[in-house]
Amino acid sequence: MGPGPVNAHPRVLRAMSADMLGQFDPEMTGYMEQVMALYRPVFGTENRWTMLIDGTARAGIEAALVSLVSPGDTMLVVDFGRFGLLLKEIGERVGARVEMLSAPWGETVPMEAIAQAMARTGPKLVACVHGDTSTTMAQPLDGLGALCRDAGALSYVDATATIGGMEIAADRWGVDVVTGGLQKCLGGPSGSAPITISDRAAEHIFARRHTEHGIARADLAQGSGIRIGSNYFDLAMVMDYWSEKRLNHHTEATTMLYGARECARIALGEGLEARFARHAAAGRAVVAGARAMGLTVFGDDRYRMTNVTGILIPAGVDGEAVRRRMREDFEIEIGTSFGPLQGKVWRIGAMGYNAMKHKVLITLGALEAVLRAEGHATPPGAGVDAALEAWG
Structure with a gap:
């Protein structure tokens, strides 16, 4: 992801x-x-x-x-x-x-x-x-x-x-x-x-x-x-x-x-309009889920890509440790970034075959669990609930 x-x-x-x-x-x-x-x-x-x-x-x-x-x-x-x-x-x-x-x-x-x-x-x-x-x-x-x-x-x-x-x-x-x-x-x-x-x-x-x-x-x-x-x-x-x-x-x-x-x-075969709508729903869900967990989404909402969301790494959290736990404990890969954003944001992609409701929900649930394991408190279940509502 x-x-x-x-x-x-x-x-x-x-x-x-x-x-x-x-x-x-x-x-x-x-x-x-x-x-x-x-x-x-x-x-x-x-x-x-x-x-x-x-x-x-x-x-x-x-x-x-x-x-x-x-x-x-x-x-x-x-x-x-x-x-x-x-x-x-x-x-x-x-x-x-x-x-x-x-x-x-x-x-x-x-x-x-x-x-x-x-x-x-x-x-x-x-x-x-x-x-x-x-x-x-x-x-x-x-x-x-x-x-x-x-x-x-x-x-x-x-x-x-x-x-x-x-x-x-x-x-x-x-x-x-x-x-x-x-x-x-x-x-x-x-x-x-x-x-x-x-x-x-x-x-x-x-x-x-x-x-x-x-x-x-x-x-x-x-x-x-x-x-x-x-x-x-x-x-x-x-x-x-x-x-x-x-x-x-x-x-x-x-x-x-x-x-x-x-x-x-x-x-x-899916239909381009339906496909664009699916990616938009996935992007909305990731953004809503991240914000419900108390995380800050990077960038201007007006011009956000639907398929990739940047999330600022909270102060005091080791971003690479979170990525490693996501990969090792849940087999989910999320990205970091380059240049001025290196080590400052995670990037979660929901695109193509992965722009699916259950994959977004599993990713947000895993991120919540990993953040809590790393000592960063998030409201239990809030991210998944908000993503479900945002998907529509």
Whole structure:
């Protein structure tokens, strides 16, 4: 019950036990087409270029940034936690001139501040995390795409921590590229990164290279052609493989594709609205339970992620001892955090296969027992009772 990865859905694990297929087998390429269709509603888009990057969620982030940003480009990062700092690091490795627009941890960045920062910096790309699990905050994104288009900038959103649990509305937000991961709200293992790319972004990506005699190569001339720093994460080449051309790029991670396909089938079978409501109920229950136990919930209630809750470690309580007891006595894992919050908060995740009433109640009951064993008094049964009422 930490901030992810979490327990995978049994159906996903079963799907991943299927036998291998060759990457050009018609059955395999048929599954690829299914994956593209299944993930469009999950991303809230009709983008043709909706597919998978083989690798953990960070592989999707890196593929997006190395394919959208060229050395010397200005990249504006909307930063409100640990994973905004990751976008900064990757941008700097690409050679971008990175500008940061930062909010204190526990807050988000107002859209007006983003507009002002864009006017000041003139970015080629605006990059943002949707939900940052380090702070448990979710950045509002309505209007971001329009701001970027008006300024002639591309937009990128990392939705690793929210896809499948909170609404992802790529088309309504008007953003160009969104990436995710399986290991949180989608209820799968880490190792595959769903991605969606707008036609506008695809045009930019393909324009960075020329094709000679049917073989893709980087254009080494000055000007429009830019050599991509990575072969594996060159989206133009990956998109060629996922297109009707089926141009070989790398050996497809067959087992992960099976898993990603099943994650999306489960999400759509449940219904996205029902799924979002389930995650919201789980988040409400954790927050209500923690407060009924006399604990302080971290961050701004208006912008809280539904699937991860930060709880301030009470004074005099050894946070790591509590985590160890939770794990050893109850076989429940909860998280700590990074940077300025390291050792100051616990993070309880209720997402994917674990966003269930009984799992939330068991976790809160276990936390109460462990806190009392560590000498911190909590009202007996109050957390579970409040969570039951809040679930609705």
